[in-house]
Amino acid sequence: MEACKKIIGLLNTVKEKNPLVHHLTNYVTVNDCANITLAIGASPVMADDINEVTDMVSLASSLVINIGTLNERTVESMLAAGKRANELNIPIIIDPVGAGATAYRTETAKRLMDELEIAVIRGNLSEIKTLYGIKAQTKGVDSSEDISSSQDELENAKELAVDFAKKINTVIAITGVIDIITDGRTLYTVENGHKIMSKVTGTGCMCTSLIGSYLGARENNLLAALSGVVSMGIAGEIAYENLSGNYGGTGSLKVGILDVIFNLNEEVIMKRGKINEECCKL
Numbered sequence: 001m002e003a004c005k006k007i008i009g010l011l012n013t014v015k016e017k018n019p020l021v022h023h024l025t026n027y028v029t030v031n032d033c034a035n036i037t038l039a040i041g042a043s044p045v046m047a048d049d050i051n052e053v054t055d056m057v058s059l060a061s062s063l064v065i066n067i068g069t070l071n072e073r074t075v076e077s078m079l080a081a082g083k084r085a086n087e088l089n090i091p092i093i094i095d096p097v098g099a100g101a102t103a104y105r106t107e108t109a110k111r112l113m114d115e116l117e118i119a120v121i122r123g124n125l126s127e128i129k130t131l132y133g134i135k136a137q138t139k140g141v142d143s144s145e146d147i148s149s150s151q152d153e154l155e156n157a158k159e160l161a162v163d164f165a166k167k168i169n170t171v172i173a174i175t176g177v178i179d180i181i182t183d184g185r186t187l188y189t190v191e192n193g194h195k196i197m198s199k200v201t202g203t204g205c206m207c208t209s210l211i212g213s214y215l216g217a218r219e220n221n222l223l224a225a226l227s228g229v230v231s232m233g234i235a236g237e238i239a240y241e242n243l244s245g246n247y248g249g250t251g252s253l254k255v256g257i258l259d260v261i262f263n264l265n266e267e268v269i270m271k272r273g274k275i276n277e278e279c280c281k282l
Contacts, residue, residue, distance in 0.1 A: 192233025
């Protein structure tokens, strides 16, 4: 319950501060990311041209970098914006969409990690394994692997996340059936969400934007990552429960997720949050 109270406090801060969240994201989900950023109480900007990214990020409270639709032009902009954000101590979240699917995608994600100081990396299990250095299975930009409820598999994923977080001094958020969020010292597992969310393009990207929004009003990076993951999971659950009749489906689900995020409050978070906290082994 303590974690839920902290999330509520940070949510209230987001709504009070209305942080500007600069996105360099993919064109498949850019509108979804903008709308969910607005819904949580932050302000999105989607400028990605090299001629303005450094000026724009200078005005922002956080920076979201999403590699879902890569090209040379945007990679240059990502690096320029990221380096300027680092100079100004503006937190960066990276979403390494499809890392492992192609060499270019993997190399770009690793280059961003090497050249920038990152606050949070959020990805699925395959993406995080790839960046960690373990060969993983991917299908396009989707994961062919997930965090299983099997105790052995879950423990292996937790150990990987903790070691990776310590190794690069970054918060690691692995999202899936069970979510893992850690800074290498404290670890959270979250069991919110619904499997139907994987049938909607952009739910991962929207989760990243929520984390970016919380980072913009941050108390700390770990709490921001936890808050984004829990908020998205709760939204998916409620949106699924609210699907109506025989015709409710993934289109309604996406709209429902935005509605839940817009109306997210203390009562919902306290009632719905399924969070376990543990200290990491040193």
